[in-house]
Amino acid sequence: MSNDVTPAGPMVMPIVQAGHPVLRQAARTLTVEELLSEGIQQLLVRMQATMRDAPGVGLAATQIGVGLRLAVVEDRPEYVARIGEAERALRERIPVPYHVLCNPVLTVEDPTPVTFLEGCLSVNGWVAEVTRNRGVRVEALDGHGHPVVIQAVGWHARILQHECDHLDGNLYVDKMNTRTLRAT
Numbered sequence: 001m002s003n004d005v006t007p008a009g010p011m012v013m014p015i016v017q018a019g020h021p022v023l024r025q026a027a028r029t030l031t032v033e034e035l036l037s038e039g040i041q042q043l044l045v046r047m048q049a050t051m052r053d054a055p056g057v058g059l060a061a062t063q064i065g066v067g068l069r070l071a072v073v074e075d076r077p078e079y080v081a082r083i084g085e086a087e088r089a090l091r092e093r094i095p096v097p098y099h100v101l102c103n104p105v106l107t108v109e110d111p112t113p114v115t116f117l118e119g120c121l122s123v124n125g126w127v128a129e130v131t132r133n134r135g136v137r138v139e140a141l142d143g144h145g146h147p148v149v150i151q152a153v154g155w156h157a158r159i160l161q162h163e164c165d166h167l168d169g170n171l172y173v174d175k176m177n178t179r180t181l182r183a184t
Contacts, residue, residue, distance in 0.1 A: 011049040013064045015121045018171060022062050023122055027069045027167045029103045032145040040070070044100055044143050047072045055079070056121045057096075058159045060166035063122050071163040074098040075155065091116060092134075092154020099150070100143035106164045110135030110153060118162065118172050119184065127184055128176035132158050 016022060034040055043066065051059035051072055057079065061070040075096040080088060088094070112134040119127040135153040138160050142148045152160055162172060173181075 011046050012053045013046050013050045015050065015054065015063050016065050018123045018173070020065065022065050022067050023166070023171060024169045025062070025067055026169045027060070027062050027067045029069050032141065035102050035141060035143070035145050041143070044070070044072065048074070048098065054121050058163040059121065060163050062166050069103045069167045071101045071104065071167065072098065073101065073159055073163060075159065094156070096156050096159070101138065101163065102141040102143070104138045104140035104164055104167065106160060107137045108133045108135070109137050109151065114158070115177075116158070117180070118158070118176070120162070120172050123171060123173060125184055126181060128173065128178070128182070129180040130172050130176050132161050136160055138164070
């Protein structure tokens with residue numbers, strides 16, 4: 001798929017898998033005008049539908065073959081409820097409402113290393129331990145072109161780092177402890 005997006009077609013889009021070249025390329029930034037265009041606004045709707053259908057907690061445009069610095073994030077209450085209270089506390093995992101990140105710039109705020117199993121919709125069927133920073137700050141545009149600043153710790157920070165990695169052409173397998181890779 002090219003960077004040109006048309007609103008036609010099914011809502012749920014195919015998720016490209018590791019090996020697809022778009023996953024290894026840095027995505028390009030969007031102008032506010034592009035972000036507000038009908039095609040990109042429809043793409044955001046389709047990205048949300050695709051993420052929820054998967055189901056996932058984040059989806060970068062590169063994961064559907066579109067090389068743009070655009071991601072959607074949502075950790076729904078029902079996903080968080082699936083894990084026990086002790087595990088939620090350990091992961092610092094709370095529900096995260098749906099939000100759009102356009103042209104995100106990530107800054108580490110708390111470099112404390114935190115290691116957990118991580119998976120990816122573009123590396124389907126596999127998980128591995130990945131060490132990430134505990135807290136981050138992301139400056140971006142929301143889906144309406146307004147500047148936003150997100151400060152996150154714990155699982156939300158992990159999701160943000162994962163999605164920003166995608167936009168830079170990186171996958172979690174680049175950062176994983178290789179001896180922990182296993183099928184789901």
